[in-house]
Amino acid sequence: MKKIFMLAAALLCFSGAADAKWWIFGKTGGEIGLKYLYVNKVSADEAGAKMTVFRETLGPDGQVKITGKASVGKSAVGSVRISLDDKATWQDVKFSENGAFEYSFRPEPDKTYAMLIEITDTAGKTNKVDETRKEIVLSAENIQAKVREALDSLFDAYSRENLPKFMAGVGEDFAGDKGILERAVKRDFDALSNINMRYTINNVAAGGQGRVFVSITYNRMVLVNKTGATSTDSGFTEFVFHSAEGKLSLYSMKQPLMFGLSDAENVATGIVQGGGAGTLVLDDSGSLGTGQLVSIACSGTNAPAYKFSTGEKACGPNFDIWFYEAVNGIGYYNTFQAKEFTGPLSDLTSSEVRNLSGYAGGGNIAPAAVGNSYCFNQGADFYCVEPASLPATGSFSVTFRVKKF
Amino acid sequence: MKTNHLACAFLLLAAAPLAAQEAGAEFHASNEFSFTQNEMSGPGKAASSLSKGLNYLEILNLYGNGTKGAWNYNYTVGAKATDDDRSDPKRVSLTSLQGRVTNNIHTLAVGDVFESFSQYSLATSLKGGSYRFFKEGTRLPEITGVFGWAYPRWDSVWKDPLTRSINRQAAGLRVKENFNGDLWAGLSAVSAKDTGRLASSDALYDAKNYTMDFNYIPMPGLTAAGEYSMSDSGLSASAGAAKVSAKGTAGRFELVGDADPSRVSLEYENVEPDFYSALGSATPDRRKAKARWRYKASKRVTVTSGLLWYRNNLDGANSAGTTRNWKPEISAAVKKPFASRPYSFADVSYKFDRKYGAGSSGADHYMNLNYRDRFGALDSDTNLGYTLYKTKTAVRDAKELNFNTSLNSRHEAGSVVLKPAVNLGAWYSRDELSETTDKLYEYSLGLGLEAPGAKLTADLRAGQNRLVKSAAGSDDSKKFFAALGAYWRPKLLSKLNDSTLFLRAGFNEYGFSTAARNFREKSVTAGLNASF
Secondary structure (H helix, E strand, O other): OHHHHHHHHHHHHHHHHOOOOHHHOOOOOOOOEEEEEEEOOEEOOOOOOEEEEOHHHOOOOOOEEEEEEEEOOOOOEEEEEEEOEOOOOOEEOOEOOOOEEEEEEOOOEOOEEEEEEEEEEOOOOEOOHHHHOEEEEEOOOOHHHHHHHHHHHHHHHHHOOOHHHHHOOEOOOOOOOHHHHHHHHHHHHHHEEEEEEEEEEEEEEEOHHHEEEEEEEEEEEEEEOOOOEEEEEEEEEEEEEEEEOOEEEEEEEOEOOOOOHHHHHHHOOOEOOOOOOOOOOEOOOOOEOOOEEEEEEEOOOOOEEEOOOOOOEEEOOOOOEEEOOOOOOEEEOOOOEEEEEOOOHHHOOHHHHOOOOOOEOOOEEOOOOOOOEEEEEEOOEEEEEEEEEOOEOOEEEEEEEEEEO | OOHHHHHHHHHHHHHHHHHOOOOOOEEEEEEEEEEEEEEEEOOOHHHOOOOOEEEEEEEEEEEEEEEEOOEEEEEEEEEEEEOOOOOOOOOEEEEEEEEEEEOOOEEEEEEEEOOOOEOOOEOOOEEEEEEEEOOOOOOOOEEEEEEEEOOOOHHHOOOOOOOOOOEEEEEEEEEEEEOOOOEEEEEEEEEEEEEOOOOOOOOEEEEEEEEEEEEEEEEOOEEEEEEEEEEEEEEEOOOOOOOEEEEEEEEEEEEEEEEOOEEEEEEEEEEOOOOOOOOOOOOOOEEEEEEEEEEEOOOOEEEEEEEEEEEOOOOOOOOOOOOEEEEEEEEEEEEOOOOOOOOOEEEEEEEEEEEEEOOEEEEEEEEEEEEEEEEOOEEEEEEEEEEEEEEOOOOEEEEEEEEEEEEEEOEEEOOEEEEEEEEEEEEEEEEOOOOEEEEEEEEEEEEEEEEHHHOEEEEEEEEEEEEEEOOOOOOOEEEEEEEEEEEEOOHHHOOOOOOEEEEEEEEEEEEEOOHHHOEEEEEEEEEEEEEO
16 A cells, blocks of 8 residues: 555656656646636536536635636746636736636626636737636525436436436546446346335535535335346435536445445445445345345234245235244245255355255244245245244234345 | 424525525525325235325425625525425424534534545534634645534434434544645544444444545646545444454545546555444445546547456455456447438447456446437437346356337427427346346337426326246236426416426336236326525
């Protein structure tokens, strides 16, 4: 690690003195131009031609602050001028000896400010003014409306399984890595269909560096292609957006994840307080990694029963498996053979589940324990269940996770 | 439905402008109120994620600013009310609350405080307060202090039983020096302490992070940025469990060269397994290197290539083993691939995922071709993708093919604009492990309507999809859907800027081979969005 930083430091030191800028493919530092330009701390280089700012991200004085630095090679800066009306009028901007300058103005809502910056050196040469053109608009909308627009766009693109549209809402600086998220979402789309998602905003906070924190309550239903089963879940989660290119783009997500369920560990950068790790996580095979959560409530002493292939539920010994009290275990149909694993479903690998050694028939596994996994094989099909609660005297209901391997 | 919630909202709306009538003060408000009626039917209706019956949703946001002597202030208040448990378990809740005051040297903020120090140190919002000192034109550093609680919502602050979460108290201090405009560096110290376990299985952290970050622009078009953070954390994994201490570091470095015709970025990141950031964003136990080059070969052709590599188990302590990933990719975007077709655009990409280690070995290939063009009055967008998933340890061996095409058009009929659309899609998956085939077909028709004179826009979409599975005993499924959205800005509401009446309606019918799973959903939402 230290070596990497030392190498990087050496590279930077060298770059400051180097004349041939190989990494920018021929562009030299001697041209008259801008070394950098920020609009309210957001880099203009990273922004598009139009930059939208929101009241909540302005300073308390309500002003847009433009900071930059003129670059004139070996010459000296003669003047810096700014136009906010597409070259109709120009105003002089004070600058320091090294070319750094700063300018503030109080924008009116919904008015477009066509900003251009002119740098002139002491020999009278100017920069390519048109290349500095940016349109700045103060949105009349509040930041919550803009957050909803960004979330609506992401949720809509994800529900319609439109990958290019979805990725257009993700920032280049996405903390979990944009490349990893893109592949994970592509795998989500191959694994899921009929995605139905809704949300309401719990909390929005706009802060420094053009970033916006968002907490939501979500509610969703998906159909898992591999099993044909539907799965629903709901809860709280959090996003951070970055304000650039005239819109909000996704900067980070926490678990429980809304998008990128196929590589949750690498996509998420943290877990929401009280949000849990999420019930919808897809594994390498395209199945629900933590299993689908199923609850069945029966009256009397009717054993809750379940059919793997269709997700059908019933009361009384029926279908593929049925649940008794813990001591009496889990009954299963005589075309299946079963095997018990210590530990939850999430610990099981496909190869150990599909290893037929240890599977046995008999129609019943007893006793059964919450937190352990019980796998059932019929032909080429392997299903495992992990009871979260088992029937008890007076309450013949069961909750379990089920997953196909 | 409780009308007193609505009364409170409208009282706030009415009272706030009066407070803003002093000289130089601004006040803005927006309010959205809607009713939703949902109906579900059929034997499988328990699978629906909708709430049955009539529910409301009220969203109110207020913003104001002004000046008092040498001090400028602004404030934001937001609230939400609903009786739909699936929209929010709370009936009424605050969605934002923030006040800021400054004299351009000292800035004080209370309420929702989002001081984004750096990625590893502090990148989340707090409920609390912050103070910033920054005097322009001097060599004095910018100093920011923050204190608060990292709750996901305001209800958690007053420990509402429905939304209560672990108490995470946070404090942080940041000193940032801008040396000469080209280089700035910051030092941050952040602490987070968890208390108030809700369940015996809740993990409680006591963590401190010390971070240095910088940004350096040695020449126009070249930017170097980096961050190095050390964490010192203690974890009590569950009630009664002994506290386990751990120390770890994380570092990232990025170099971006951006000037036509190229944009080159190089990234390196190393996050040790024991690094923990309670308030920042980090993926622990990952070493990552990434290179990306976007090259505008001509005015028509842009080529983008990239290589991403990462691995885990950096300390070799993970009993599951080490997993390494290689993800190269290349894509080309071509404007006017056919010179005679001025609106044609093609994008072709290839991505490769190589993942190996920890008893598994996978190689996935993703190929995609996108073509857009205009044929007379028809805009077309067609996508063809092929994916090969191959994991050697009997996890996945599948070929997938997906195809989507959409045709859109725009016709003016008097003062009305009609936008008809057709979408067709197909997905085919062949699983070699189970020797099964899944096929999904989808079509939909859409009609958009714009009537600028009547200030009306609407969109109607209806279609069907069908999933056909070859595996014996598994359910085929189909879904018919129809959705309508209509937005109207009547003259009656012209005094309120951007006021819109809206109507959204949806119908979904799910059918399965097993009829006991069938269900239907009907949903109608009507509301008013107003702002001034």
